[in-house]
Amino acid sequence: MTERVRNWAGNIEFGAARVHRPATVEQVQQIVAGAEQVRVLGSGHSFNPIADTDGDLVSLAGLPADVRIDAERGTVSVAGGVRYGDLARQLDAAGYALHNLGSLPHISVAGAVATGTHGSGVGLGNLATAVAGIELVTGDGELVTLRRGDADFDGSVVALGCLGAVVRVTLDIVPAYQVSQHVFEHLPRAELDAHWDEIAAAGYSVSLFTGWAGDTVDQVWVKRRDGDAPAPAELFGAAPAAGARHPIAALSPVNCTEQGGVPGPWHMRLPHFKLEFTPSSGEELQTEYFVARADAVAAFAAVERVRHLVVPVLQISEIRTVAADTLWLSPHYERDSVALHFTWVPNLDLVLPAVDALEEALAPFGARPHWGKVFRHAPRYPRSADFAALAARLDPRGAFRNAFVRRHVLAE
Template sequence: MRSTTSELNWSGTVTYTAERVVRPASIDEAAEVVARSPRVHGLGTRHSFNDVADTPGILLDLTGIPTDLSVDPERRTVTMGAGTRYGIVAPEIDRAGFGLANMGSLPHISLGGAIATGTHGSGTALGSLSTAVRSFELLGPDGGVRTIDRDDPAFDGAVLHLGLLGIVTRVTLDVEPTYRMRQDTYGPIPWDTFTEHVAEVHAAATSVCSYTVFGDEISEVLLKSRVPADAQDVQVPDELFGAPRLPGSPGDGHHTARDGSVGPWWDRLPHFPIESVPSHGSEVQSEHFVPLRHAAAALDAVRSMAARIQPHLHVCELRTMAADPFWLSPTQGEDVLCIAFTWRKHPAEVAALLPELEGLLVPFDGRPHWGKMSSLDAGAVADLYPRLADFRDLVSGADPERTFASAFGERVLGT
């Protein structure tokens, strides 16, 4: 078991205030730390851009616990360590003959952290990564193991928990027979054409991602299409609302192949291969979810700030997600459009822009991504999540001594 201090998040913009970071090599070691620590919190691959994973006590970095993949062909599930990175385990799942329905754009993130914060890929008919969870094991305040599955009345409140219910050690996910995909590039699409047809654009393939800097156009649209099991390929359109299909690029060590070539699901659903440096590598991020029915109006509202946004922006990626029932999910109750900003590494300037940007999204019920920058406080968040009081009760019952409490939970959720 390794112990360190003065740790940073991936972008180097958040310094954890924890007393120290402990990296256990086994679940038993993690349980020992929990049992003797008055304050402890789980830490994954550090891709959050705020203090959601921080604690005044001990941070448990779970990425050193072995994956220990277990495949159950009859139940169509896979079980593995929560600190496992998607990109590391996905090829193993594929070799076993199965596939995940969805992955995030970054394969570098851990299962436990992604699930606990509502992280997602894209696809109007696809749920967030949390929706694949069949069950999970977590360490309670005394270090004992508890399993929560879909039959548990608390399941919908517990899956997306921001680390406030305990330390998740193993996760069981639904899988399906393995499949292949292709990724094609289209663009540009004039802004007004896109906003008029935003839902249709994002329904044009299994997974669709669009990019803009809030000028006069959507610069690029990626269509990720499933190939039927009994086919060598699948037909894709030559144009998308007037935008031509572009040559795209083969996999180059930084991006997964975007040239229409067919490959395994785990090398087409993400944007980046596991061996690459994810995204720009020097950035901060914010993400804002609005019901899909409000997509056009919400995008036009954000575009009104274009002159102030653009000097600090790498790019904005637009994605869609299917509704789910989870109490703290940004997709709780309704399909959404995700407006995901990859900002330049200007954290102070971005923080100054966010109150106005998020204020513009208030009429459209804009919800923040739990792991990204946001200006919303507990009052604003309470208005957006009708089951928040139930979640607070769930936390109080599971952790009456506040072993897993965090400053983020107190400030943003009132827990």
């Protein structure tokens, strides 16, 4: 019987005829070369069929999780299937850090990079911007190395698994640093509009959580690096939380990283959730759209115009910022962005009308969806044609293409 594999949320059951868990890069090369159709599965934290295939599904979690720090070059090289949280612990123990982390430390390096996954910070690029090199197995089983500065590099990092199986990633590193986390509550909605730029830049990393139902933003999480100015006594009318908080107010904060301004290692404060606990609510779907940061206030108003469809199926929404980059299929390509993230109830039939309403409301802003989350349509990117040509060159037989890729990425 064919092994049945589901994603983390459980809403996608992959249709693969065969599931592989190779232990060496050589085995990956053999599997890919012998497969008619193949896709690579990361940590399964996507909410759509981006990794699905009716051919061969390859998990890289079994590759040796060796971490190679090059202090002279300021980089770390790691197997693509390694989770960020595990990498971060080893880096910190050696006195190093990454520039940013996502909300969840549970995601794999290669999967997060390939989909343009991000943290938050007006001056911080997404996780893929730290990539200095990648090694991938192309459709003929060849191992190819691409480095920053190569002609094809900017098209090969956020590549959605279209070019090959990324077996190793080299990332920029920096000296380890400390972060403290303060949570403020009940930010007046009018103050968000009036002081958006100041609020977004109030810390090294800032996240706002809202249910879009009232006249306040529920929580503002401000993460400050050592050496930053002290946290304010209040934030434009938002008061410091009296205790630890979960983004979803009804849930216990026990799974969340430490708050209250207590300094701690970067990897134990930048994510919202602890590596050893279940991330977020555990029962959910997710959607996320990116618009230009300059359009943030107008985009907030657009969401509120359709909140009658959004609120009934919403658990919580997060607002973040991401700096522009030059990666061809990055949702933040050449655009400083504001991220509008929606954590839904785990019922796709109920959620899709809200997704449709959001896409229509945000269309005037050229909204780009997160590649790994629930969405209906993705716009063409300025370098979409160049990416299609690159995919044809590196994977001429189309081994890594699936229905998702053909519809949203390589459509004529």
